[in-house]
Amino acid sequence: MSNKKRYLLVRNSATDAAWIDADRVTDLEVTSATAFTINYMLNDNADGNVDITADDSIKAIKELSRLIATSNTDITVADDVDSIYMAGVTATGTITHS
Numbered sequence: 001m002s003n004k005k006r007y008l009l010v011r012n013s014a015t016d017a018a019w020i021d022a023d024r025v026t027d028l029e030v031t032s033a034t035a036f037t038i039n040y041m042l043n044d045n046a047d048g049n050v051d052i053t054a055d056d057s058i059k060a061i062k063e064l065s066r067l068i069a070t071s072n073t074d075i076t077v078a079d080d081v082d083s084i085y086m087a088g089v090t091a092t093g094t095i096t097h098s
Helices: 057-070
Strands: 007-013 016-021 025-032 035-041 047-054 075-079 089-097
Touching: 007 089, 016 035, 016 047, 016 089, 025 057, 035 057, 047 057, 047 075, 057 075, 075 089
Parallel strands: 007 075
Antiparallel strands: 007 016, 025 035, 035 047, 047 089
16 A cells, blocks of 8 residues: 555546545445446545546456555546546546535
């Protein structure tokens, strides 16, 4: 496990993005064969979530879990603006902060 603070980047437009503290991810939820949701806790203990589209949601979740556990750098999950995606991910969906 990494001792360095890591963040997950998700961005679906120039004005809609989130840097998620990897330590605040509460779960990764499969919503279909090609989609999953990253659920996380905000600093004020409210909930947030991001919908992600993937080629295979199970494979993408396994890869994201591995990266969260082992990475020493920030992780770009999905950046629709610059077209940068982690392996198996194809798009960022809705980013919700409640």
